Amino acid sequence: MSDLLERLRGRGWRLTSQRRVVAQVLDGDHVHLTADEVHARAALLLPEISRATVYNTLGELVSLGEVIEVSTDGRAKRYDPNAHHPHQHLVCSRCGMIRDVHPSGSPLTDLPPAERFGFTVSTVEVTYRGLCPGCTQTLSS
Amino acid sequence: MSDLLERLRGRGWRLTSQRRVVAQVLDGDHVHLTADEVHARAALLLPEISRATVYNTLGELVSLGEVIEVSTDGRAKRYDPNAHHPHQHLVCSRCGMIRDVHPSGSPLTDLPPAERFGFTVSTVEVTYRGLCPGCTQTLSS
DNA sequence: ATCCTACGATGGACTCAGTCCAAGTCAAGA
């Protein structure tokens, strides 16, 4: 994702220090951060960055297709920088941990035309839920 | 769902007028209402019912497995009374309309053991996104 | 190298969805 900034410049983005810092945070170890977590990490690098800017930047990255928004728990949305590798999510229903997974088959084709009701279906999101190894152990002990 | 009240009584629920009214609202035409919409409809039948009670009752119905919570847009959660018929959702990304659909195949088995990372996977949610017929037409005209 | 200006950043107020809680009410068993 180090060429992310190049792609953005190519799209007419002004490269402000704030945007650079947000990109840098998302470029770190690939976890699924909330907007506030992104803001906290960005603030370590650029203390005056505002929450509004982080929200703006994340929103722009999402609409450019560089980052995917996932809301797995009805609470804060999380931002997944792994947008260029199609994948789905596996979520622990106890601790909320998220892992990227790659199911076999292609879920989009699983929806027969008769079940499309005239919709132009373009994407599908799949969320598997269960207990992660740690929580399974905690609950059974 | 008219026997819902019976099932609830069997589980030790007190049958208050508020709970009866919430059940009645969910029993109506099968749409995916938000908590506030449920409250508005309930208030037509029982004007003094409070928002807190609607939230409580919906939460209880969800944990009893009588109703499913769906959050398709990161905004208000919606409540789907169709809990006893396994299904997935098709959402219009422009107007937010939701339809129940029944894909072929069983998505749970599409996750190979090697992709489960030790999780005990129990459920899967699939959300198809696209444009409904109305919005497709609006956008192309 | 300097200037200009439109795009972007700021932060504080605001909205929206949902939760919490102390006090009052009432369903249903005795």
Place this chain on the structure above:
DNA sequence: TCTTGACTTGGACTGAGTCCATCGTAGGAT
């Protein structure tokens, strides 16, 4: 009919996110 603990109430509170008037600055023009 009485009693009691489960249920309801409404208002305050929280968390996540948006809005907006004002200020700052990236980067093209000179």
